[in-house]
Amino acid sequence: MIRIFLTGYMGAGKTTLGKAFACEISVPFIDLDWYIEERFHKSIRELFTERGEASFRELERNMLHEVGEFEDVVVSTGGGTPCFFDNMEYMNGCGQTVFLDVHPDILFRRLRVAKLQRPILQSKTDEDLRTFIVEALDKRAPFYSQARYRFDAGYLESRGQIDESVQRLRQLLGL
Ligand SMILES: Nc1ncnc2c1ncn2[C@@H]1O[C@H](COP(=O)(O)OP(=O)(O)O)[C@@H](O)[C@H]1O
Ligand SMILES: O=C(O)C1=C[C@@H](OP(=O)(O)O)[C@@H](O)[C@H](O)C1
Ligand SMILES: [Mg+2]
Structure with missing residues (x-):
């Protein structure tokens, strides 16, 4: 039975790599954000705004426990998932966990063009975004570092790089 959780900061490539990797090993793929959006018929942005972050995190934990029961699955978590409740311990208890480690400069480059979908980042200027990423990584490091495996996901900019990363x-x- 294969149950893999990909973790890491926003823009680390959890969704991009998770999808390609699941396809390569012929295992169903679940992106936790997409799962939540389908389940609640709302975007992550709407859920964040309407409920506030604390309530979103509870809902996220409940959904994590739901997908954590599936057998044979690659799960891409949200960037904050490992950092709340005992989520990291939970994932380590029922599957293999991978931290997608990416340098803050690369995260900045990726996120500055993709911040609108991410409620935590949408209103930030470039300068604010850079500082925010560095500080958030610092705070989140103790959680991400609990993952069983660490993977350099800094190379996902082309189809060729994604294929190479999958291998x-x-x-x-x-596997
Ligand atoms: N070639 C690229 N140029 C610019 N941005 C990219 C490129 N490839 C991916 N991205 C961005 O980098 C981010 C990483 O992808 P994603 O899989 O969504 O990360 P995660 O799920 O970890 O937040 C995405 O927001 C995507 O828009
Ligand atoms: O880091 C975070 O706190 C979040 C990351 C997002 O997922 P991605 O990492 O897939 O962007 C999403 O769950 C939400 O916007 C909050
Ligand atoms: Mg994602």
């Missing part, structure tokens, strides 16, 4: 991840996990 490297496969090797890392021995």
